[in-house]
Structures are given as structure tokens and as C-alpha cells.
Amino acid sequence: MTRLARREFDAVVVGGGLAGLAAAQRLAAHGRSVALVEKCGRLGGSSAMSGGWFALSGTALQRRAGVEDSDERFLADMVESGGGVADPALLRALVEGQAGAIAAIDRADAWTGELKVSAGMTRARAHLIRIDALLAHLQHEAVSAGAVLLPGLAAGGLVTEGARVVGVSSERGDLIGSSGVVLATGGFSRSRELIELFVPGQAAAMPYGGVGNTGDGLRMAWRLGAGLADIGHVAATYGQHPETTDDEHELLTANYLGAILVNERGERFADESASYKVLGSAVLGQPGGTAFQVFDSVVRARSRPGVPLSDMERLEELGHLVSAPTIRDLARELGVPAERLARTVAEYNESVAGRRDDAFGRLGLVNGTGSLVPVASAPFFAYAAVSAMTSTYGGLSVAPDGSVKRVDGSRIDGLYAAGEVVGGFHGASYMTGTALTKALVFGARVADAIAHG
Ligand SMILES: Cc1cc2nc3c(=O)[nH]c(=O)nc-3n(C[C@H](O)[C@H](O)[C@H](O)COP(=O)(O)OP(=O)(O)OC[C@H]3O[C@@H](n4cnc5c(N)ncnc54)[C@H](O)[C@@H]3O)c2cc1C
Numbered sequence: 390m391t392r393l394a395r396r397e398f399d400a401v402v403v404g405g406g407l408a409g410l411a412a413a414q415r416l417a418a419h420g421r422s423v424a425l426v427e428k429c430g431r432l433g434g435s436s437a438m439s440g441g442w443f444a445l446s447g448t449a450l451q452r453r454a455g456v457e458d459s460d461e462r463f464l465a466d467m468v469e470s471g472g473g474v475a476d477p478a479l480l481r482a483l484v485e486g487q488a489g490a491i492a493a494i495d496r497a498d499a500w501t502g503e504l505k506v507s508a509g510m511t512r513a514r515a516h517l518i519r520i521d522a523l524l525a526h527l528q529h530e531a532v533s534a535g536a537v538l539l540p541g542l543a544a545g546g547l548v549t550e551g552a553r554v555v556g557v558s559s560e561r562g563d564l565i566g567s568s569g570v571v572l573a574t575g576g577f578s579r580s581r582e583l584i585e586l587f588v589p590g591q592a593a594a595m596p597y598g599g600v601g602n603t604g605d606g607l608r609m610a611w612r613l614g615a616g617l618a619d620i621g622h623v624a625a626t627y628g629q630h631p632e633t634t635d636d637e638h639e640l641l642t643a644n645y646l647g648a649i650l651v652n653e654r655g656e657r658f659a660d661e662s663a664s665y666k667v668l669g670s671a672v673l674g675q676p677g678g679t680a681f682q683v684f685d686s687v688v689r690a691r692s693r694p695g696v697p698l699s700d701m702e703r704l705e706e707l708g709h710l711v712s713a714p715t716i717r718d719l720a721r722e723l724g725v726p727a728e729r730l731a732r733t734v735a736e737y738n739e740s741v742a743g744r745r746d747d748a749f750g751r752l753g754l755v756n757g758t759g760s761l762v763p764v765a766s767a768p769f770f771a772y773a774a775v776s777a778m779t780s781t782y783g784g785l786s787v788a789p790d791g792s793v794k795r796v797d798g799s800r801i802d803g804l805y806a807a808g809e810v811v812g813g814f815h816g817a818s819y820m821t822g823t824a825l826t827k828a829l830v831f832g833a834r835v836a837d838a839i840a841h842g
Pocket residue numbers: 403404405406407408409426427428429432433434435436437438439440441442443444542543544545573574575576597598599600601602603605606638779780807808809810821822823824825826828
């Protein structure tokens with residue numbers, strides 16, 4: 390393997406997903422020399438595979454749609470959805486950093502105009518962004534400003550001088566980042582060992598996300614005594630078809646459009662408006678680890694082609710949506726007891742009509758918002774789905790400027806982290822879109838800290 394011609398930079402970024410590209414772009418824009426190493430042959434990581442939903446408040450799109458939202462409301466929803474466990478200082482930094490993220494999306498011309506309420510939100514705050522356009526534009530800006538991108542090169546470890554981190558080791562020699570090293574290595578969804586270590590109850594979830602996301606950044610920082618946050622709360626996302634490949638995720642949340650969830654016995658088992666992380670854990674406990682999203686033609690008509698999580702046309706094209714003229718026929722197609730499913734649907738419809746309390750306390754479509762609809766208009770549909778470990782939202786302890794903290798709270802000099810490798814933002818659960826927002830905001834934020842440091 391040839392050694393690198395140039396090995397000394399102001400900063401080195403490890404990982405070429407959204408957080409890493411945002412950091413490299415911003416460092417280069419500050420006039421700092423920067424190298425980014427990416428262990429896979431292509432940049433993108435989980436970011437490139439993602440749905441592209443960003444949680445943002447106070448946007449022009451919200452104003453045009455008449456959505457009354459505010460940074461304070463966003464903050465309060467994150468505190469609430471995280472069960473009060475997340476670090477308020479980090480959440481405030483996230484909210485305050487939105488302007489830079491919005492500017493980056495503007496520059497990339499990556500808005501789609503799609504806006505909705507999703508898990509953990511009390512307002513329509515999930516903005517669909519053309520993630521491919523955003524990643525490509527950040528990459529273009531980074532390279533144009535002089536950043537050196539090195540796909541196909543893994544960082545093997547951190548290089549230190551005394552207690553300070555000054556670079557990373559690689560097969561092609563050490564790369565020195567004299568002002569700082571940014572860990573943007575994503576999560577550990579592809580490491581069975583780490584999933585079993587931290588969240589053994591989630592080990593049956595389908596491994597998903599970037600194939601390079603094996604927790605390398607966590608391990609590198611641990612060796613220097615880094616602390617961890619939220620890691621025991623990591624949970625799989627419910628809604629992925631069991632035959633999904635790495636090429637295209639098949640996440641559907643028809644429950645947020647009005648579907649019910651039933652297990653292989655034809656029984657409901659949860660409030661379907663809960664976060665898909667809460668449902669992820671609930672579904673892991675069901676027979677076969679599977680739940681069917683069952684709905685009627687009214688909900689089917691709410692499908693949004695091309696919109697991740699709501700695109701039923703695409704799943705139908707893939708042959709993964711089942712339909713039948715009656716609920717009993719649907720049950721037979723699914724191999725679910727027909728009488729039981731018919732009774733489950735009848736009981737649910739009674740509660741939607743207000744004639745009985747819902748068995749699981751469901752009051753809305755998603756997170757308490759939206760009006761329930763009965764499962765009543767033929768034809769009927771079902772989508773079989775499992776829980777997938779798409780992202781691991783706990784990780785390294787960081788200060789609000791993104792510098793990595795030791796277990797005792799002191800900072801590790803020269804070491805920063807951004808994106809999914811970081812914990813402290815999501816607490817016990819997860820609001821849709823906060824992983825991508827966190828990656829974009831904190832990628833830039835660590836770059837600012839290094840440039841001004
Ligand atoms: C199917 C799916 C859908 C999702 N949808 C959404 C959504 O709509 N909204 C949302 O907010 N979140 C979503 N997420 C989660 C979100 O995509 C991630 O949390 C986010 O993209 C993480 O960004 P990142 O830059 O931290 O990591 P990544 O984009 O995963 O990038 C990390 C990179 O680091 C590289 N790397 C790892 N170790 C090394 C090493 N030793 N040396 C060099 N490189 C290394 C990896 O190969 C990878 O390319 C989704 C995830 C998936 C899988």
C-alpha cells in the first residue's frame with residue numbers, strides 16, 4: 390500500500406457520512422487544511438441510505454404551511470420524547486445550530502417541500518431533504534475549498550502526544566491533524582458484538598445502516614477514557630420488510646396514517662401512535678418478531694409515492710404489500726387466524742367510533758396528533774414488517790462544542806465527535822429527523838470549535 394504524499398493537516402475527519410462531510414466542508418471554508426478518511430470505497434455511510442427526514446423548527450416551509458412551531462417547542466418535544474434523559478445543553482446547541490444547517494440545505498437546493506408530523510413531534514417538523522443532493526453538494530464545496538477526501542482508507546486508531554490527540558493511524562501511515570481530530574464514524578448498528586454488549590434485548594433486530602458502521606470511533610475514544618451517553622436506550626426501528634436488501638430500505642409507517650399493528654396471532658399489542666423505536670422494542674417481543682400493518686383503502690389512498698416511510702406504491706411494486714377484499718381473506722393470505730383478526734378489527738373500529746376505550750390507549754395517528762380512522766373500507770391491505778437496527782443513537786459523551794469528554798467529565802484535548810457516534814441527544818427515545826439534523830449541525834459545530842480553538 391502506497392504511503393500518503395502529504396500527512397500533516399490542521400484537522401483530520403474520520404468518516405465520510407453527513408457529519409464528516411459537514412465537518413470537512415466547514416473546516417475547509419475556514420481556510421483550514423483537512424483530510425477526511427472513509428473506510429468504505431464510497432462516501433455516504435448511513436446518511437446516504439437514510440430517509441432524508443430532518444427535524445427543523447422555524448423554517449420558511451413551516452411558515453408557508455401555516456405550522457406554528459418554535460425553537461422552544463422543538464426543544465421541549467426533544468426533552469419529552471427522550472424521557473427527560475437527554476442532555477439539555479446539547480439539545481440547546483442543536484436547536485441554536487439550525488440556521489447553519491438550513492443554510493447548507495439552501496445552498497444544495499435540497500428541499501423537497503414535504504413536511505409532516507412524525508415520531509416524537511407535536512408539530513409538523515419533519516422536513517424531507519434530498520439527502521443525495523445535500524451530500525454531493527457538501528462534498529463539492531469541501532473539495533473546492535481544498536479538503537482532501539480519502540475513500541477506501543480506514544483510520545485504525547488515534548495518534549497521541551502526551552494527553553493530546555494529534556492524528557489517526559492508517560494502513561498508509563499516520564495522518565496528523567494538529568488542531569483536532571473529528572470522529573464521525575457513525576454508529577455500531579453493524580457490530581453484533583457491541584449490540585450484544587450494550588443492548589442484548591435488541592440483538593434479534595435486523596442489522597441495517599452503513600456497512601462500515603461497526604463502532605470504530607467508539608472504540609478509539611474508549612481507549613483514551615471517553616464517557617458514554619444514552620447507550621443503553623438504543624433501540625431498533627419498527628417498519629422494515631423482512632426481505633429488505635442493503636440497496637434500498639423498505640421502511641413503512643402506515644400506522645401513522647391510520648393502520649393498526651397486529652401480531653401473527655391477529656392481536657394488537659401496542660398504541661400504534663408511539664415512536665417507531667418504542668414499537669421496535671414491542672415488536673421484537675411478538676411471535677416471530679413480526680407485526681403486520683393492517684389498513685383499508687382510505688389509508689391506502691394516503692400513500693405518498695417517493696416519500697420515505699409513506700410510499701406504499703414502491704412496496705407494492707416490490708411485491709411486499711398484500712391485499713384482499715375482506716379482512717378474513719387478508720388474514721388467510723397472511724397466515725393469521727381469520728376470526729381473531731376480524732374480532733381485533735371490529736373492536737378497534739368500536740373504539741374509533743367512541744363506543745369503547747381503546748385497549749392500548751391510542752388517541753391519535755402519531756404522537757397524539759391526527760384523527761383515527763376505522764379499518765372499514767375494502768379492499769384491505771397488510772404490510773409485514775420487523776424491527777431493524779438502522780441507527781444506534783447513544784454514543785460518546787461530548788460537550789456542546791463537540792469535544793469528547795472522559796468518564797470523569799474532563800475533555801480529551803484535540804478530540805471531537807459528531808453525528809451518530811455521539812450520545813446525549815436522544816435520551817430514552819427518538820424524534821424522527823434528529824439524527825440527520827444532529828449530524829449536519831454538529832459536523833459544522835466541531836469544525837468551528839477546531840477553527841476557533
Ligand atoms: C434506512 C435508514 C433510514 C434513516 N432515516 C433517517 C431519517 O429519515 N432521518 C434521520 O434523522 N435519521 C435517519 N437515519 C439515521 C441517520 O441516517 C444516521 O444517524 C446519520 O446519517 C448518521 O450520520 P453520520 O455522518 O454520523 O454517520 P454515517 O453517515 O453512517 O457515516 C459514518 C461513516 O464513517 C465511516 N467509518 C466508520 N469507521 C471508520 C473508520 N475506522 N475509518 C474511516 N471511516 C470510518 C463509515 O464507513 C461511514 O461511511 C436513518 C438510517 C437508516 C439506516
